[in-house]
Amino acid sequence: MLMSSGIGTEFIEFQYKDGFSVTKEVKSDYNENGFVIIRNLLDKDEVKLLGESFLHDEKLQENTWNQKEHGSSEFSASISVWNHPGEDVSGMVCRSEKVVNIAEDLLDGGEIYMHHCKLVQKQAKTGGQWNWHQDYGYWYQNGLLWPDALTVFIAIDKCEKGNGCLQVIKRSHKCGRLDHKQVGDQQQADTERVGWILEKLPVQFVELEPGDALYFHSNILHTSGRNLSENRRWAFLMAYTLKSNSPVSKTYESHLNMHYTPLNKVPNTAIKECKILSSEKGKDYLSPSKNIATCKHYDVQN
Ligand SMILES: O=C(O)CCC(=O)C(=O)O
Numbered sequence: 487m488l489m490s491s492g493i494g495t496e497f498i499e500f501q502y503k504d505g506f507s508v509t510k511e512v513k514s515d516y517n518e519n520g521f522v523i524i525r526n527l528l529d530k531d532e533v534k535l536l537g538e539s540f541l542h543d544e545k546l547q548e549n550t551w552n553q554k555e556h557g558s559s560e561f562s563a564s565i566s567v568w569n570h571p572g573e574d575v576s577g578m579v580c581r582s583e584k585v586v587n588i589a590e591d592l593l594d595g596g597e598i599y600m601h602h603c604k605l606v607q608k609q610a611k612t613g614g615q616w617n618w619h620q621d622y623g624y625w626y627q628n629g630l631l632w633p634d635a636l637t638v639f640i641a642i643d644k645c646e647k648g649n650g651c652l653q654v655i656k657r658s659h660k661c662g663r664l665d666h667k668q669v670g671d672q673q674q675a676d677t678e679r680v681g682w683i684l685e686k687l688p689v690q691f692v693e694l695e696p697g698d699a700l701y702f703h704s705n706i707l708h709t710s711g712r713n714l715s716e717n718r719r720w721a722f723l724m725a726y727t728l729k730s731n732s733p734v735s736k737t738y739e740s741h742l743n744m745h746y747t748p749l750n751k752v753p754n755t756a757i758k759e760c761k762i763l764s765s766e767k768g769k770d771y772l773s774p775s776k777n778i779a780t781c782k783h784y785d786v787q788n
Pocket residue numbers: 604606616621650651652708709710721723
């Protein structure tokens with residue numbers, strides 16, 4: 487179903503229902519704009535369960551880093567990254583047919599796998615902003631040869647302008663990969679070029695309700711502002727790529743494992759039926775102590 491959102495610039499979004507599939511319209515929207523919004527991909531109970539699974543996960547908190555906003559000591563975002571879905575509730579979300587099949591159809595190159603996933607916590611009043619970047623800007627440095635990859639950004643909390651929702655530049659994926667450099671704790675796309683692109687292409691504020699998902703191309707330029715609100719803004723981001731695009735080992739740090747591993751899809755019902763709320767089993771967290779160089783790519787600071 488096509489709907490106009492009424493926020494920011496005009497764009498097309500879709501409503502998830504049982505039996506949803508990637509139609510020609512969904513595909514052409516994604517190809518044209520570089521992103522697509524799927525409302526209610528997770529239902530209210532699923533997203534509540536996902537949020538609870540993270541809230542009570544001590545291992546996750548142990549593997550969470552603080553990424554300071556450039557030039558500020560007050561504002562930061564907390565991030566945690568792991569390489570494989572695992573067997574708990576978040577793992578079932580990563581492996582669920584509904585999440586994966588949409589990604590597979592959008593990537594349109596056969597079998598896909600999860601490259602990594604990430605929890606981004608922007609706490610109330612102190613959540614820091616993100617610099618303009620493309621995810622492929624830094625995945626490139628990790629040996630990914632093609633930008634045939636996407637991120638599924640699922641809102642755990644409501645995401646809106648006031649709490650630092652994502653902003654994307656429509657159609658910017660067609661600009662190709664920009665140079666990125668380290669600015670403070672973060673990677674940033676060439677600012678002059680981003681400025682020129684902003685003169686030509688519109689920015690979309692991606693306001694989401696809990697359970698809504700944004701699928702976006704790895705070359706889409708995106709940023710997000712501070713969370714100055716009274717409410718936290720948590721989001722779960724899953725990155726997928728093609729089996730045939732598994733990173734080149736020579737450029738890849740040997741202690742990492744973002745190489746192809748079968749995804750083992752599960753039915754959507756597995757999310758609610760999962761008996762394991764949270765577990766580190768099989769996940770392989772990135773941590774600053776083990777993965778110093780990589781954490782730099784992830785803009786991570788101890
Ligand atoms: O959560 C956000 O606001 C942005 C996260 C992001 O772009 C990233 O982790 O690459």
